[in-house]
Amino acid sequence: MKQLLPLFAFLLLLLAACQSEPKYYGTLWPNPQEVADFTLTGTAGPVSLSDYAGKVVLLYFGYTFCPDVCPGTLADLGYVVRELGRDADKVQVLMITVDPERDTPEQLAEYMSHFHPSFVGLSGTEAEIAAIAAEYGVFYQRHEGTAATGYLVDHTARVFVIDQQGKYWLSFPFGMMREQMKADLQNVLRRG
Template sequence: MMTTSPQSEATQPHRKRNKIWFWSLGIGFLLLGLFGGWLAIQFMTGWQSLTPPSYNGMVLQSPERMGDFTLASHTGEAVSLSDFRGQIVMLYFGYTYCPDVCPATLVELKNARNELGKYADDVQVIMVSVDPQRDTPEILADYLSYFDPSFIGLTGTEEELIAAATPYGVFFEANEGTVETGYTIDHTAAVLVIDRDGYLRMMYPFGMTSDQIAEDLAYLVRD
C-alpha cells in the first residue's frame, strides 16, 4: 500500500498557495492589459472631450443666450445670427480700413480654424463691419477673401450696427475725418465665441494666438 510521507504532505499546501498566487498574478496582468487597451481607445477617439477643460479665453461663468440680429452679408443677402445655430460662431466687430488690429485678428482666426482639420467646418467666423460708410458688401467680400473664403462679412446702417453690437458690450466710434480724407474707428477688439445653441460662452481679447484659440475650439466642437 502506498503511503504519503510527512514531507510530501507538508509541501501540498505550499503548492496550492503557489497555484493560487500564479492565477491571481495572471488575472491581474489580464485586467491591466484590458485597462491599458481601454485607455488607448479613449485617447484615439478624443479623450480630451471627456475631461473638463481649462480654457485659454475669458469664460462666462453663466453663459447667456444672445438675441438675434439680421444684417446684410458681403454677398448682399440678409443673414441672421441664428442662421448659424449648430456651429461655433467666432463673432468679431471690425472694419476693412483698420490698419493693424483687425487684420492681425483675422489671421489668427484663420490659422486657428485651419488647425481643427476635419472640424473646421463646425466653426464660422463672422466679421461685422463698424464702418457702414465705407464697407460696402463688395469691399467686405474682397477684403475677407484675402483671409479665408469661408469668412462672412456683415454690414448695415449705423443704427442696425449699434443694435447688434450693444447686447455684446461692443463699443465703436469713428474719429474725425471723412471718406475722402480717411479716418480710423475706435472699437472693441475682442472676439466673441457663441456656441452651437446660441449661447455666448467666452471672449478673446486682442493678442490671443491661433494655437490658444484652436485648443479651446477643439473642446467646443466636441461639446
C-alpha cells in the same frame, strides 16, 4: 455611518472632476446666455446669425480700413480654422463692420475671403449695427484721422465665441496666441 463620510466626500469630488470644464485660455463670461438672433446684409442679401445654427460662430467687430488689429485677428482666425481640419466647417467666422458708411457688402466679402474662403462680412444700417454691438458690450467710436486716412474707428478688439447651442460664454481678447484659440475651440466643439 461616520466611516462612510470620507468615502462619500471622495465620490462627490470625483463627480465634480468629471463635470468640470477643461481649462480655457480665453475670457469666460460668468453668465452663459443664449444670444439673440440678428439679421444684417451680406453680398447675397440678408444674413442671420440663425443661418449658422449648429455651428460655433466667432463674431468680430471691425472694419476694412483697419490696417493692424483687424487683419491680425482675422489672419489668426484663418490659421486656427485651417488647423481644425475636419472640424473647420463646424466653425463660422463673421465680422460685423463698425464702419458701414465705407464698408460695402462687396468690399467686406472680398476682404474676408482673403483670410479664409468661408469667412463672411456683414454690413447694415448704423442703428442695426449699434443694437448688436450693445448686446455684446462692444464699443466703437469714430475719430478724426489724417487727411490721408480720413476718419478712423476705435473699437473693441475681442472675438466672441457662440457655441453650437447658440450660447455665448467665451471670448478671445486681442493678442491671444493662435494655439490657445485653437485649443479653446477644440474644447468648445467637444462639448457639442
